Amino acid sequence: MHAPEAVVVACDLITPYGLGIDACWNGLLSGKTAINPLDRFDTDVFQTKKAATIAELKTGQSDSLVMQMLKPLLKKASAIIPKDALLILATTTGEIDILEKQVLNAKDNADESALGCLLSKVQCLSGIRSPGIIVSAACTSSSSAIAQASAMIRSKERDCVLVVACDIVSEFVFAGFSSLMALDKDTARPFDKNRSGLSLGEAAGFVLVMSKERAIQEERSIIGEIAGWGLTNDANHMTGPSRDGSGLALAMRKALRSADISEDTVGCIAAHGTGTVYNDAMEMKAFKSVFASGTLPTYSIKGGIGHTMGAAGLVETIVALRSLREKLVPPTVNLRIADDEAEGWVSTEPDSFDNPVTVSINAGFGGVNSALVLKKLDEQQL
């Protein structure tokens, strides 16, 4: 008997382009960045004054910024979320604005910024019966969570998992990234010859992953398949990626093996593409090592919405599923002149692609790497 396939049956998100997948997709296709001057806190002393934030989020409200993102998404979706699903929440800092307030104004209890409190709130919003778990693995948090959800479905431990992801632009993280000299002083330019750092962004979203069998039984529409996954660690450095890209290449090979497909079946790469010199160079080495026979259409969305940290993998999965549906590779926003190593891989224009398989990858602090193989299912497979 063959292992159950893990399919995405529902998803939604909020990004600096606005609420919903259409807003994000159209924003990326427009080629215009959502990275703008930041007015949430004073940025005078930092490397940059820009980030990609969601205009509707307001500080000083009773709800944290994360909850302001999640409430509209999950309230709308709660009717379609099965109560018996496993909840996996993926984040790096969660409601860190609560901790900021406590330290700055001694108003709130910092314990309320603990991740466990956020998990309870998300459980409440989703209507799921059991409390769920949190998965955190730096900037691979949500792609790792999707990988774990899919693995649980394939092994029949679960037949339905809701993965929720969120992270915000806060003074807390902004000051930290600035101290590491990781920020571009203007806007991130992934894979550009003159790239000089990342731009921070914020986002939240969810994907509902189900066994294909249950999805068919419940007559759910199938958006795409999580066909394979690979999680690795460089075991090399806390803040810098392994220069040779071997850890990421290993994650991609594991993912392809898990999906039982060869490299030449892949149609497109959804890159991590932060815009830092070292990350993008490392990724290109990994891509060339795994896909040695030639170039593949590759894009990064971080020039559009910034680096959304723990939410990045989930947002990129949703965008990749849309890209598979449209058979269209979105442009790499802010790209002007491709780096020599990325020449022929990335583009400033949307492009079509044939093979309906995308490898979506992420990497993060501590050397963590993730790769997901995403597939569009054609009518015959449904």
Next chain:
Amino acid sequence: MIISGIGWISKGKYGCVKKAVCTDYTDIKSLHSKLQNESIFLYPVKNFGRFDMTSKMSCCAGALALHDAGVKYSEKHKQDIGIISTNTDGCLKSNLNYFRDYVQTGRKLARGNLFIYTLPSSPLAEASIHFGFQGPLLYIMFPQKHIPSLLQYAEGIISRKEASTILAMKVDEKKAVCFVLRREEDTSSK
């Protein structure tokens, strides 16, 4: 799946279960020195003094568990071993340390070395760098029954063949317990 080694650290004592070791220590510095002198750390831990307390405890507990299990490791010859951890509050104390320091110094310059520990997965990353482990790395928070849930989660990773060996730990600033879990068929040859 079997548990092939367990290392633990409590207030003033540390030990290994299989080897039935229980030894006193006074503070984290003395714990580090003892593990180094007893060759439980097979080589020095780079930058140990700069780690946050949870990272120090993670490295020490990991070394004790690997010693108990008889697993050799090397930073040069990396292994496909996974590492997962849990606790009750993520990295709340490190978050407070970092942000209070930033505010107290006038909100002008954050300290990168404190910032890097504001991720719940950072202690695991320090441990994986030291031990040379290239498998999955995940911090997981369970709402209750932390240790049974952790072991069950590790068992899932092993049974799904995402890694053949897992270091699974529950760690905070004051105490730690770390398990080495392996697929049963892998133990006969080791």
